[in-house]
Amino acid sequence: MALAAVALGFGVVIPLGFVLKASYPQVPDSFLGIALGIGAPAMACVVFHFLTPKERRFRFGRLAKMPKGVRISPIEVARQARIAELKADPRKQKYATLMEDKL
Numbered sequence: 001m002a003l004a005a006v007a008l009g010f011g012v013v014i015p016l017g018f019v020l021k022a023s024y025p026q027v028p029d030s031f032l033g034i035a036l037g038i039g040a041p042a043m044a045c046v047v048f049h050f051l052t053p054k055e056r057r058f059r060f061g062r063l064a065k066m067p068k069g070v071r072i073s074p075i076e077v078a079r080q081a082r083i084a085e086l087k088a089d090p091r092k093q094k095y096a097t098l099m100e101d102k103l
Contacts, residue, residue, distance in 0.1 A: 004051070006044045013040040 017036045020027070079099070086096035 002044075002048060004047075006040075010040055010044075013043050 013036050016039075017032060021029075021032060083096050083099050086092045086099065
């Protein structure tokens, strides 16, 4: 889907560059290149935003509203899974207590 968004962005921005260059020949090529170089990824982001289902979109507001302790890093999730795995095996339970004590 990201590739489609980028392709649509280039499909709109590059023809727009030709139209702008023909309409405004006094605009320097470097400025037009920079403006369209920023415009292509921006267009891709907008298209990608609207192609992504609403429930899968990333929202920064949700991170700000969550309490600090709620956010768990992937490393911590893997660590907790390993501790649970060690606790399930009677022969390895002593290692689970060692891992818990490390924090």
